[in-house]
Ligand SMILES: [Zn+2]
C-alpha cells in the first residue's frame with residue numbers, strides 16, 4: 001500500500017534560453033506530492049506516518065521554498081549574487097531562518113543562506129522530480145513523485161525494492177542497530 005503527502009513550495013525561476021514567456025523571471029506555487037510504498041506496519045496500521053514523510057522530505061525541500069532557482073549557466077546568477085552581496089544578504093540575514101542543509105548533488109546545489117538553488121538542468125516540473133528523487137531515494141521507499149507548477153504537471157513512478165524496518169510503536173524508520181530514534185523501541 002502507499003502513504004502520500006503533499007507540499008506547497010513558493011519559488012521563482014526561469015527557463016534560460018527557452019523560446020517562450022518562461023524565459024523571463026517569474027514565480028509559482030508548486031505542489032509536490034511524494035508517495036511512499038511498503039507493507040502495512042501492523043503495530044501502527046500504517047505504511048509510514050505522513051508527518052514523518054513530510055519531516056524527512058521537508059528537511060531538503062525547504063531549500064526550494066521562497067527561493068530563487070536558476071540554471072548554473074544563467075547570466076542572472078552572478079548578477080543576482082552581486083546585488084545580494086552589495087546589499088549584505090549574500091551570506092544570510094537574521095530573518096532568513098527557514099534554512100535546510102546546504103546540499104550539493106550532481107543535479108542541484110543549495111545555498112540556503114541566500115535562498116538560492118542552482119540547477120544543472122532547467123528547472124521544469126520534470127527537472128524538479130529528478131532532483132527530489134535524487135535527494136530522497138535513500139531515505140524513503142518512494143513509489144511516485146508528482147509535481148505541479150501552474151499549468152504544468154509531471155509525475156514519475158518508481159519501484160522501491162524490499163521493505164524498510166519501522167517501529168511498531170510509532171511507525172518511523174529504525175536506525176541501523178534496530179532501535180527507534182523516537183521512542184527507543186529495540187527490534188532485538
Ligand atoms: Zn515557471
Ligand SMILES: [Zn+2]
Pocket residue numbers: 167168169170171172180181182183184185
Ligand atoms: Zn518508536
